[in-house]
Amino acid sequence: MLPLFIRSIKFLIGATFVGVLAWALLWTVVDTVQNPPAETAEEAMHHHPKELDLPSNGVFGHFTATEESTRQLQRGFLVYEKVCASCHSLNLVSFRDLQQLGYNEAEVKKIAKDWAVKQPVQDPKAGTWGERDNLPSDRFPKVYYPGTGTPPDLSLMTKARHDGAAYVYSLLTGYDEKPSAEALKKFPEFAKTPDGMHFNPYFANLNIAMPPPLTGDDQVTYSDGTRATKDQMAKDVAAFLVWTAEPTLQRRHSAGLAVVLFLLIATGLAYGAYLTVWRGVKH
Template sequence: MIRILSIAVGLFFTLALAWSFGNGAYNAITEPAAPTAEHEFHLHPKELHLASDGVFGKFDKQQLQRGFQVYKEVCSACHSLRLVAFRDLKQIGYNDDEVKAIAAGFQVPGVDPTTGETNTRPGLPTDYFPKPFANDIAARAANNNAVPPDLSLMTKARHEGPAYVYSLLTGFQNQPAELIKEFPDSKTPNGLHYNPYFANLNLAMAPPLTADGQITYKDGTPSTVDHYAKDVAAFLVWTAEPKLEKRHQTGWPVVLFLLFATVLGNLAYRNVWRNEKH
């Protein structure tokens, strides 16, 4: 009797689930959702190719240093890199003296050894990049009630992360007239900025890269907004996955070993069981 009841209950829930799925599919087909401004005008990220792409990808250290320069001179005013220590910059080609100089250029939280009171001090290579704001309240007050996200893992946290960062930084523009015409209630609010690569089209961040020549590269690379955006996107790929090159270098020998072991195991199997009848 219990078995029959269990089967009946299971059958009931199966039928209920099938009915719910079928009813939802029918409603979606016969009564499609009304189009929205986000659906109609949100754009897929632009195509971006970096040296780190693909299974053989390697970091272009010169590009990473340029990207760090963009972060330091522009992005660090609002965005933190809480998972990156100054000493990590040695991985992208800076020497010890350069790392010390970079760290000393940042003020990090400290404690006065004589009074025990909190203060700030020049950074050391062992310190992590400091937050630009004391707390979220201060961050919201300076950024139209929005807290700028930490960028350490940004390219891993967003779909097509590097292309998303590049597209967002180069995508600020005036709101299209056809959008206002089709969706009169979708006008960009005061204090926000239209960007078709952002999920809801409007974000609190003002265009950080405003004009060519805003940053001067020391290696002679053209100082253009397009290069700034590509370089900082490449730098953020490194902050999100600093061991990418090591992973690639380790992965291929492992794959080749597993293939060799598979072939060897198969040959051993055939040799051991070749005289046995199945």
């Protein structure tokens, strides 16, 4: 009799605990529906990245399977070299990796040698630092800004940000966009951007310290004749940064497709063998 009583008490305590939790959850939901949290400035003004269609998108994405996709990556590298490289490093990529984009060995050597930032070297005897020209085997040298903070490395930027290439493209083309009149009415403090900052609705907290890198059309000259509009340059450098973040994507997709085809064929052969072995056997 006593064990039954103890079990009943345990059940009652458990049911009471569950009931209290359910009651608290119910009223939390009701309160959230009736009194939703106030909209923040970031929620009111932040824009989702624009759509960006690149050859590398999707399960069949590629980098250099077509002539145009190869040219786009080379254009993107040019934009990085002429516009971005003075501030942002690409330290996880080697100069010789550019051969994957269609550059030959001589071109890679010249790019490495002419690169504005040189490789730091130390004289073991004197204990002083100097510089030497980059070699194809070197990684792109780091850019330093002593005392002022170093801008982020771009090697993995499209992996580190949600929506990757679309985020980069939207950010680069979003400096000209201004808060809507409705948003400014709710948050008048955003009518004036803080000194040293730049409003960009695609940046997480809306104000970014980086000035607009792409200041107008024809900032670079494309050798393939493509017009270097601000929009085109933003697309091209976004495509290039997808490659720096995952240069093996094209090989990985090809290998994955081969594995899927192999498994489909193996499944068909296995089923055919099953039918052959059990043919004539009555169930």
